[in-house]
Amino acid sequence: MAEAATHGEVHRHPAPTSFIRKYIFSIDHKVIGIQYILLALTAVIIGMLMSVLMRMNLSWPGTNWPILGTLFPTGAPGGVMSGEFYLSLVTMHGTMMVFFVLTTAPQGGFGNYFLPIQIGADDMAFPVLNMLSFWVTFVGFIVLVLAIFAEGNATVGGWFTSLGASWSGGSGTVGPIGGWTGYPPLSALGKVAGPGQGAGVNLWIISIAIFCVGSLLGALNFITTLLNMRTRGMSLMRMPLTCWSWFTTAILALLSFPVLLGGGILLLLDRIAGTSFFIPGGLYVSGAAVPLHTGGSPLLWQHLFWFFGHPEVYIAILPGMGATSHILSTFARKPIFGYRAMVFAIFAIGMLGFFVWGHHMFMSGMSPYSAVAFSILTLSIGVPSAIKTFNWLGTLWGAKIRFTTPMLFAIGFVSLFVAGGITGLVLGQTSLDFFFHDTYFVTAHFHLVMGVASIFGMFAATYFWFPKMFGRMMHEGLGKFHFWITFIGVYAIFIPFHAMGMLGMPRRYSNFGEYEFLKNSHGLVLFVTVAAIITVTVQLVFYFNFIWSIFKGKVANDNPWEATTLEWTIPSPPPHDNFAGVMPTVYHGPYEFSVPGAPNDYIMQTEPEGAVVSAGLGETSGNGGNGHKH
């Protein structure tokens, strides 16, 4: 009733004119999306540089890198990385990548930009909240960068020392050394636990807590927008699969980030308020007794952390799955195979993700009965994953594929998802995990499936939507070069990781030289390092292509890929309120390609039904079963 009362009232938001309202504190979801993407593009540079430093240390331990000696005189005295320095690189690489790259770009970036347009809305449901969620996330990023310097630089560390015992800084690492999982008790004890456990950890926890708040505001906005702002005719089962993946991701974020936030509060209180949530009594660290703490449970943190941590890996990869489905269908010029199965599979993966956190803790001494339950639930995720994979292959089957750069990256995503996912079935079994736990096999698994596959999804999305975002095409030749070197490069890096894991090479060790059984694997380590350096260097081509194309790329028309969804019905780049105040009407499913009898090989979602009905194909749709009768 209430809705009818607003009948006829048309809201057109005027575009802001001042620079600050337009580009900095903008409430336009498109600007905010680009801000998220730029944040991720910045954070990923830090993360990549850290991985290169790690590889250099593993391949040539004890080497003097003069530049490091200048930048971090205490952490790398004389330019030689210490073991703690290496561990802090591991930690910050993981934190930067997981939070500020894999969580921001896919959801905050592309989701923000394209979800409202694809469902035919003029903006997010709460534009001011949207702006806040970006800026809160940005503050989290700044605090994390501060953590690098609080430990790595004596002057910056000195700023925090007066705050209390747990705030000592300048210990000569580049952040905390506990890994991105920050397991207590060591992460909860402060300075006594060694270098890198002072102010850096506090700032690290605070950064993540701030990030949680930003993500929650974002998730709230995504869910409300999708439920409330779909345009006429945009039923749930007519949404592009990208929207389904962003929606599922938002639900995962909404329900998992609060748990990490709760755990983070408890950990911070253990450090600064003297509580004992995670610190057991009678602890001896580095030969000294830890007084004043009793009875805490370090395993409690692991439960809280992984209850968040497992959904988090789906938060990273689901948007990539959505983008891949979308792009595969577009360039195969075929409806996505089994639309409805894809929707249910994406939802099933998301929901199952909440019940498998125990598989990160098989070695924690948990009851074998719980371990078996977690194991079975974990392996069952293989079912929806296989549904998705076979549907992707079914989409490609017999298609006249247009091998554009976004298509190459989408196919690369499928390849990496299979290659990385299959080892999940190995690690999900308790008996095999006994051997592989904490080896490079695990590192190989999650880098391929949640790291590189997600990034490939984002590369595909960038090449695909760039013309819509900036009105110009990215350079195809450079894009293909970028794809092939990166694709071969990541396999050259991570396939040897499996072999290292089988040799028993442990994660997080800064130097393998001391171990007799690893003596023969130095060639492998060196090979990976060379591959990593080449792969990282090639990313410069992507950055160049990105910036160059904004200014000099070939001008794009409204629909350069001949795609069907709503974002391709409006100008490139879209106007401030997307549809110029006119609400679009949707008559078709999202993937109506190569419909027999239709004049073109694609039918826009907004094309009036009459045109198709006259051809006797009114029921044709890209959705599910009936899309494939033909």
Added chain:
Amino acid sequence: MAATATSTNQAIDAAIGGGGSRGRNGNGFRKNGGGHGDGGGFQYSPARYRVAIWVAIASIVMLFTALTSAYIVRMASADDWTPLRMPKVLWLSTAVILISSVTIEISKRSLKQQRNSRYGLWLTLTAVLGVVFVGSQYAAWRNLAGQGVYMATNPHSSFFYLFTAVHGLHVLGGLLALAYLLVRTRKKRDSVAGELRRVGAAEAASVYWHFLDGLWICLFLLLFFWK
């Protein structure tokens, strides 16, 4: 070609007032999910506040579920659990927040009956009760501190301070929302949409306030009556 068809279609729809497309939905799957169904332009729908507040509540519930499970695990993890003596003032807190749930309900109904001054009155009363609740929680903290019981004294006191502080922060957020609504009662209303927005916000605030009430009852029972 597609672009021309689209704009023509939109023009026609705008002219006849749309609406007709309601029945046509993708593959006959559950009703027409999308859109507001009328007119050619974007409209404001007050339902978004209702959706958003329930979504927000889901995430707050997860936060407290995490902390509650930590409470239960920690209770059993060692034999250093010393139950607090409950500060009597917590009964006052509990009574006050229960009453405030009633007052906000009255104020919301007054707004729906368009009795604006009555709405403002009961809303003010709710806000006052909210402030009294926060004060009463603070008195409980002072009481415990007077007994020499602080955050780090024992696990039960840690959780008590933690739960009351996190809940208190959410109450302060609720008070901000009430203050915003009170300011809005003074503002002149110019459009139907603006008025709907105000009613939507008031409804969302009342849902949130009831939630805070229920949450406190759960925490109160957990902290002092859970064996």
